[in-house]
Amino acid sequence: MDVDTEGAFVADEIKTSVKETVDSVLHDAVYDHDKVSQWTNQIVEDCTKKLVGLQKPFKYIVTCVIMQRTGAGIHTAASCFWDSSSDGYAVVRVDTKSMYAIATVFGVAL
Amino acid sequence: MTENKETPAYQVQPTFRQKFKPMQAREAMEAVLKEKLQGQQYSVEQVPSWTRDIADAVKNKLKEFEYDRYKIIVQVVIGELRGEGVKMACRCFWDENSDKHVSFTFSNDSLFCTATAFAVYHY
Numbered sequence A: 001m002d003v004d005t006e007g008a009f010v011a012d013e014i015k016t017s018v019k020e021t022v023d024s025v026l027h028d029a030v031y032d033h034d035k036v037s038q039w040t041n042q043i044v045e046d047c048t049k050k051l052v053g054l055q056k057p058f059k060y061i062v063t064c065v066i067m068q069r070t071g072a073g074i075h076t077a078a079s080c081f082w083d084s085s086s087d088g089y090a091v092v093r094v095d096t097k098s099m100y101a102i103a104t105v106f107g108v109a110l
Numbered sequence B: 001m002t003e004n005k006e007t008p009a010y011q012v013q014p015t016f017r018q019k020f021k022p023m024q025a026r027e028a029m030e031a032v033l034k035e036k037l038q039g040q041q042y043s044v045e046q047v048p049s050w051t052r053d054i055a056d057a058v059k060n061k062l063k064e065f066e067y068d069r070y071k072i073i074v075q076v077v078i079g080e081l082r083g084e085g086v087k088m089a090c091r092c093f094w095d096e097n098s099d100k101h102v103s104f105t106f107s108n109d110s111l112f113c114t115a116t117a118f119a120v121y122h123y
Helices: A011-026 A033-053 B022-037 B047-064
Strands: A058-068 A074-081 A088-095 A099-109 B070-080 B086-093 B100-107 B111-121
Touching (some): A011 A088, A033 A099, A033 B086, A058 A074, A058 B111, A074 B047, A099 B070, B022 B047, B022 B100
């Protein structure tokens, strides 16, 4: 059985489009407690739409964490039980002057 | 005229008994987080290994339930509590009938930890 690399998850193109989305939503914004809800929702919504537009046979999970920069530390980790030849993930980290944004995309093949 | 022939069918949805049970998973996650983090203080050296350990422990616990044909993704975020604002959001493009997610947040006076598990049915 040949391994079909076309069906595999390609992280690089997804990273660039996720980074563009996060940059366009946050650009030079300052952390604002009232708006952060709207930003996270907009980022995940726009990323999901772009991913669906790629028309690949994948199910997607997009998460986004936005944290205010106060000197506190944050760590994320993920553990996955899947088929590593077809499924994959991409993580994008964007830092602005007032906040950290970490966006993760998991792609699971159909 | 009725035919009593059983045509072989490929299952594309889990039966009711085979479906991922979010509440059961939530209890398992709660147990893991409390066991690992009860009484702990945020420490820069240890937290990276805690996040990895917790993610693996939750995933292994969910594997023990032996959900048939489900792929499991666990994401863990640990942050220090310093009065900062944090927001986390997620969107999924999947099959609402078979795929589920569940999340649990644990916090004490120095740190917070959010664990989210996604279960995706494989066709």
